[in-house]
Amino acid sequence: MSLITPHSLETIDTPVRHARVAHRVVCTEAEGPGKRFALWFQGCPLRCAGCCNPHFLSFTGGQLLPLETLALEITQAVSEHRVEGITLLGGEPTAQPEAAAFLLRHAHTLGVNTLVFSGHSHEELQARQHPAVDALLAQTDWLVDGPYDHTQPEPVRRFIGSANQRLLTLSDRVRADDPRWLGSNTLEIRMRNGTIEVNGFPTASLSTLSPWLGKGQR
Numbered sequence: 001m002s003l004i005t006p007h008s009l010e011t012i013d014t015p016v017r018h019a020r021v022a023h024r025v026v027c028t029e030a031e032g033p034g035k036r037f038a039l040w041f042q043g044c045p046l047r048c049a050g051c052c053n054p055h056f057l058s059f060t061g062g063q064l065l066p067l068e069t070l071a072l073e074i075t076q077a078v079s080e081h082r083v084e085g086i087t088l089l090g091g092e093p094t095a096q097p098e099a100a101a102f103l104l105r106h107a108h109t110l111g112v113n114t115l116v117f118s119g120h121s122h123e124e125l126q127a128r129q130h131p132a133v134d135a136l137l138a139q140t141d142w143l144v145d146g147p148y149d150h151t152q153p154e155p156v157r158r159f160i161g162s163a164n165q166r167l168l169t170l171s172d173r174v175r176a177d178d179p180r181w182l183g184s185n186t187l188e189i190r191m192r193n194g195t196i197e198v199n200g201f202p203t204a205s206l207s208t209l210s211p212w213l214g215k216g217q218r
């Protein structure tokens with residue numbers, strides 16, 4: 001396993017050096033198969049009815065963080081928590097394609113897999129013919145695509161909000177038939193800086209718990 005250092009991060013080859021971030025969890029088992037580093041981007045151009053993260057939609061909220069900082073957090077998550085992959089969600093990861101592509105590529109240099117949740121379809125993203133979006137897709141192993149539809153709750157697959165959303169395998173680094181995509185969902189509750197934070201599914205539980213919670217992410 002290679003460990004990237006602050007010195008080597010000086011060679012970032014993207015003109016974008018920051019990401020607007022809503023939240024991240026260093027090690028979660030509720031945002032994709034296995035232990036994962038999860039990062040929620042701040043900002044989404046879509047407005048799905050029943051969106052679980054309405055406080056992540058504005059492009060002016062969250063924190064603007066250096067990519068070097070986020071890359072080091074991923075490195076530490078791999079070395080200290082043995083995460084097997086990273087998950088990018090939001091908000092909308094493809095709305096910050098340069099930053100997302102950089103973080104995904106960094107994960108691959110560490111030997112871990114990548115999962116991206118997007119409200120856009122794979123075909124819509126390809127049709128943009130945007131170099132950074134193409135780079136993002138090239139570094140994506142699993143893609144869960146399409147807008148969240150609260151009228152079609154997902155009945156079988158884990159980690160996925162609605163039945164219309166597809167799980168696409170875009171590389172051979174991961175298995176299309178990985179059985180961990182099936183089974184009961186996971187809801188994680190943790191205390192951080194005096195605030196109770198929740199991530200994972202089922203989202204219905206968030207509304208049940210909301211009187212006591214500070215933030216909810218899915």
Ligand code: SF4
Nearest residue numbers: 044046048051091119
């Ligand atoms: S794409 Fe995701 S974050 Fe954006 S509005 Fe839809 S559910 Fe919410």
